[in-house]
Amino acid sequence: MNGTLRREPVALLVGVLGLVTTVLLTLVDRDLPEGGDVGVVSVFALMIVLGEWFRLSAPGFRGSAPIATAAAFGLALTTEVPAGHFVGYGAAFVLAVTAVAMVIATATRVLAGREVSLVETTGRFVATAVVTLVYRNVYLGQSPGTEAPSDPLPPWQRAALMLGISVLALVCDTLFTSVLRALAATANLRRTFVEEVRSSFAMSMAVAVTGVLIALAAPPMGIAAVPLFLMPLVLTLFAFRRYVSIRATYLQSIRTLSRLTDVAGYTPAGHSERVAALSVRVGRELGLSERELLDLEYAALLHDIGQVALVEPIPGGATVLAAPADQRRIEADTVAIVRETGVFDGAARILEHQTTPYRQVRELGEEIPLTSRIIKVVNAYEDLTAGARSARAREAAIERIYLGLGYEYDPRVVDALLTSIGNGSAQA
């Protein structure tokens, strides 16, 4: 929680700095568009505002605004419009327009009570700044307040160049957000960066190419190129909604499955949910990545589903008290059911080892995922306390877990559990 408070101001600072600088530069250099260019710029600005408004976010996904980013890249790269006319504004003006459009969209979202992410919005601004400065100032050598010079390259080479610049910009964006995220969480930078790239690669490519295509199609088509070439992205937005609803369906099915054993009377009410919540806290304590935490949560929610096959319920649904052979049979049934979904293989892999004693790691060198060890410990703790929250129930449970420390349970996980339940003193 602390972290999110710390990184938002940094992003805000960068964003406001960018806004003020570019607006000032624009005014000082009189880097303003003339007559016909105003229409061109306002279409781009409108698309950026709309794109920011309809931004995408989903759990386990890097938030993005593909339409806004593509439109901003298009604005930065477009230098020629029909009839051989070159636009008369430069980098400072492009960035000022982008910044103002982003501020308008963000302010509207705040007023409408929707969530905003300053880190992500500022990241997009950083990316646009990289494209604009590299293409207009470094490559074309355009000076403020003058007409953009024409590009001597043949179309396909120009396309390749623009594409390269756009990809570079997107990498900068990811780097920017990763640094801020790494500042906030205890996670390390490299892993955050790799994860962010992986979760957004496909969408980023579509964005980069769309920005380039707008710039290339502007000379023959004029400003109509902007909405036309953004169209595939808009359609993809709908597909993304569908994707999110698919994820929601799976999530709902997990919740339903995790409740099945409650409804059928095999486990005490809310057992799976409690194990899931505590497992995630322990996992966070041990520095797992967001993706691993998601798998861990799903696995924890489903860890007892195999009990439905039992003829007679185990007393209290406490698998920790069942014979090892029975535990393994429940485990096998659980894994079979979870595998059937075909999408939660990550969770299934965790569940395959949820009953394996820790000693097999130490003595036989068997590879058991840390997440499986977490579920084993947390499940034992929940089974032993049986939902009771009193200090006595807690101490009794921990005492029993201590008996199996190093043999059944991973000491590192048990330590993390103690920290998570706010009982650090018991370690002594």
Added chain:
Amino acid sequence: MLGIFSWVHGRHPDLAPLLLLSAMGVLSFNLREPTVTSRIGFSFLSIILLTSAAILGPFGAWFVGAASQVVDRDGNVKWFQRLFNVAMNSTIGAVGAYVYLVMGGAEDLDRVTGFGELIRHVGLPLIVADVVQCLINAVLLGGAVSLFQRVPFWVFVRRILVSSGVAYIGYGVIGFLFVILWYPAGLGAFSALLVMAPLLAARWAFVQFGEELRSHERVVETLVTALGTKEPAAVERSARVAQLAEWTAEELGLGPRQIAIVRYTATLHEVGHLGVPARLLRRSPEAISAAERRAIDRHCVAGARMIEGIDFLEDARSGIRHQHERFDGGGTPDGLAGQEIPVAARIVAVAAAVEALMPGPVDVTLPARVVDAARLLRSDPGRFDPAAGAATIEALEKHGWPSGVGTGVTT
């Protein structure tokens, strides 16, 4: 035949774009989503065919459509399926190209300049060609499927158009963008590389349509598997009831959405058994007391409560809850009567009762079974919906006894 005709009468395309677009066609076909549960393959071939219509003309589009299907890594496709695919895609390509020409589409794209002309001579003709191609695709697929799998023709056509029609036509805009990049923007063949990004985005979007259907199937299957670990016989029973219920729903002429609800209801109609003590389920029917019988019968209420919270099963819930209602109003749990009972519940009531007649593969001829089923439905006049009963008998006569395997088209 169409190919020869368009070779003779149409223009002859340049070789380089022809090969390039054919290669993209092959690529798109091989990148298609493997069809596991749904029989409809999703690929961006449609966009390539549309582009070919403008850039290559009728013969070229015909050739691209045919060539895309020839190279196929999948060895399981039977020769007549492949032949059908070749015929279908080449027809779609050639007809699309003719529609483009009829609508005044430009053949020499180099000379088209300016926004207005581009829209009039390329954009509009392409949109019309796109819609026509989408319809041909749906009708040809529907025809083939209704021929081989006896799914009613219109049911299948509607299913395709409802599920992917909008996306098919919408993504046609990429074809237009492709043409613009190729000629007016002067990128030539390099545009193929750039346009791959939107094409792959389109493919991803098409995949989501399939994924959505598949996610529903998987969730239902998972629930059935959970039930199966407790009561193994229930899995096949559910599959047979689902098959019979789906046939019945088709006979009654329900829409694609309704049919899906009926199938989910039927597949999950016993999911509440998870909440019934296992010892009761394993006892033979004679040894169960009246009180225990009532406990078992409460499974439909429990089942409906179990799947609460899964959005797409929301409509199936009421079907599961009311499966033991009587048509004359004397049933449980709520005593609904006639049309108040959800149609899914009425169908599943009949299908489950008929299925229960024949446990296992007994060597009885189909006509004898149908007579038995008809007698069962008559034996208790107030219990079943007569319309659903009649439709079930018709379905049995048409399809035979449900086997529970290969439930046909499951989209």
